[in-house]
Amino acid sequence: MKGHHLAELNIGRLLAGVDDPRVAEFIDNIDRINGLGKRMPGFVWMLEGSGGPGATGHAIGGDALLVPNLTVWEDAASLETFVWGTVHKQFYEKRAEWFEVLGKMHFVMWWVPEGHKPTLDEALERLEMLNERGDSPDAFGWDYLKEATMWKTHGCQVAAE
Template sequence: MTTDSAAPAAYELAQVNIARLKFPLDSPELKDFVDALDPVNAAADGADGFRWRLQSETGNATDVPVFGDEWLILNMTVWRDTNALTAFMYQGQHRELLARRHEWFERVKEAMTALWWVEAGNRPTVADAEKALLRLREQGPTPEAFTLRTTFPPPGGASV
């Protein structure tokens, strides 16, 4: 998305990803993942284009319920655009964690990541995230819920 630096963007990109744990969060098998949460969250917080992330009192969202399933963990963020999200995802420690995700999380065939546009300054809820994931699973990519492989521009916006 290109934005005029003189005018704030009307929309920002919301992102949710969920994962089904193979082991309890406090297990030795997930120690590397859990130990990396704070540094990766700090890197995200300082990344270009980062706007917001869902946090509980723990400073992350691994204890925020999603779909009523205690084995699912949630990450939800808001970014300036798809370019900012992609730049963060595939660099540094986050990239290293992505490479190891199958050690910690079950392989799931249904969509576990969804993107959608929110009005600038609005912060999505877990219910919004669940709705986006269900829409993507049922309808495939649409302007209301999509993926990085199949993106849509913000409402009334330029192509991303």
């Protein structure tokens, strides 16, 4: 979308606290994966502490086990390449080892004007819009983006199971 970038919020709830060995592999690789994302072509911005546990100051609803990841990308292709075309894919495929299955949609995308850095509150509002109304120009999932195709062959679920 000309003059806009793609924002995305993904939320997960850890199965255990950050010091628990069951989530150690995830916790130990947050900086590595986030660093890779920041070096990717098309990366624009990341909420500092994104992808980390509530100790980063981004606890949602006071729940330190909820892990938000909020980023902005130039376009859907850049985000797709990072998610499914790098080592990130290996961590995505192992998410069930570290995260609970949430009872509702926990991933949302929307277009933001170039230069805009969304807040976590703004992102949570977009997620609520998606959960209440389904895909719209204001809040959507992968299937809304006609140019996005990698999610179809890489196991991305449209809704939580």
